[in-house]
Amino acid sequence: MSMIEVKGLTKIYPGGIKAVDNISFTVEKNEIYGLLGPNGAGKTTTIKMLTSALKPTSGDAFVNGLNIRTESLEVRKTIGIVPQDLTADEDLTGFENMYMFAQFYRIPRQEAYEQIERLLDLVELTEAKNRYVKGYSGGMRKRLELAIGLLHNPEILFLDEPTLGLDVQTRTRMWEYIREIVKKMGVTIILTSHYLEEIDSLADRMSIMDKGKIVITGTSDELKGSLKGDVISIICDTAGEAEALSSYRDGIDQPVIKENEVRLSVENSDKDLAKIFNFMIERKITPMSINVHKPSLDQVFLKYTGRTIREAEGGEDVRKSSMNLRRMRA
């Protein structure tokens, strides 16, 4: 049984704005599933419907086998959420915030204390646990949100833009926490992000969303592979060697020569590189440098939506991001 099964889910907001348009996907157990898309693509709305914070206009979804429409309270008991916004109460300590949520899940006091200590240790907030959250940095707040989301040992964890507004170093650290959680707790994760490298680094499988629709689903390699195009760029010692290298074929198109540089477009550089090496050794070609250009998710996004993810960035989430940044700096 899939942990999440989404069938034709649609959300139309008052005023006729179609935020999510007939999307379907499944998430398997212990998988990190990414929803990648620009701001305003419908990722957060999808998460809100799956976590029963929003009612879908049409379609169905099953989270851990529970219908989000008819069993919303049960759904909320089995999932953990790390929202995009920094929602922990600034006037409470980190510990108090966690204990409040533990009470929501009716975790017995002693068990809650132990679980809180364990999770604070996991996200390295033990020393800061009795400080008011208003004194936390942005990264600390995000880690606290992560710990809160895991309090009741959820089977599924929803991470909505978990590193939004964080600096690169803190973001990388957050990825490590997320990987550690999957390893230690065996949680299924559904992750939204508009950071390409985040999805690329964390997600086992992903769907690219744009304008409320899922445009393609697959693993990172499958999506990049669908572009049919790693480019191997080899700079040779002499123009003659470049000419000799350009006779390489083995199922690829005519290489492009520019002075001493030869560019070979191959389907999968991992497989073709060894063959090209052998070809060069046989013909005594000495490469000065070899560069492999793999297609990026941005190119995948470009292919399936007709624009880059930067071009597609919109206004709504930028506002939220700014609000988060202001709270982090405060």
Place this chain on the structure above:
Amino acid sequence: MSGLVPLTVRELKKWYRSPVFFFVGLLQPFFWIALFGSAFSGGPFASPLYSSAIDNAPNYITFVVAGVLTTTALFTGMFSGINIIWDRRLGTLSRLLASPISRSSIVFSKVLSSIARIMVQVVILILAALVIPDGLRFVNGFTLFAAAVIVATTLMIAFIFSSLFSVIAVKMRNMQSIFGISNLISLPLMFASFAMFPKTFMIGWLQSVAVWNPISWAADAMRTVIINGSAITTTQSYSTLFDLLVLGILSLAVFLFTYFISEQEIRE
């Protein structure tokens, strides 16, 4: 109503950990009594001739203290709604809605913390009224019945208006709008009541409106027990109990209305 206790505790912690909010809240009733009450304590109200106009109270502050208690409850209730909008703007509401708690507990936690704040203010207000010159005087003694009526009435008024302001906030996103609407409701309720001014001073149409105002019922009930103490007549006791009964029925209706609206309509 799962989640009510932890959410109420959260609200109370936020209150007493915010020094400005905490002290301003405590000073407000003191200003009402010491400044507003004293402003009317001279002139005609100081004359024994006017004693009958102020329900035979020994002075204006003894007359007005019930009204100040009632309006304090009314105005403090406004903050319940404002806190809901804050939670919505900060994203906290969204997270609470995704937790396995009753949706109405989010609203009722604001109401309960508001009531707790009001009850502290009530104590301060009565103490302030007792210590200021020519202040509150229980000329006929202070009975257990009077204490019970004051507590019950304040609780019910606080509950009714905190709930109503919260229900308004359930559907609102804009802080300015909730301030505007709250004032639009609170000020007419205060002025079109017998809270601050004697009935006989009011023009006929305003008197007719004021008799239907819950603020008047509450102020009347409290005023009767404060002024009359142990000398309260049977008729006055029944009248007071009737006021409490009507306020009780209204509280129940408001509770059901708030519960239904917050369970069904609260959105992030």
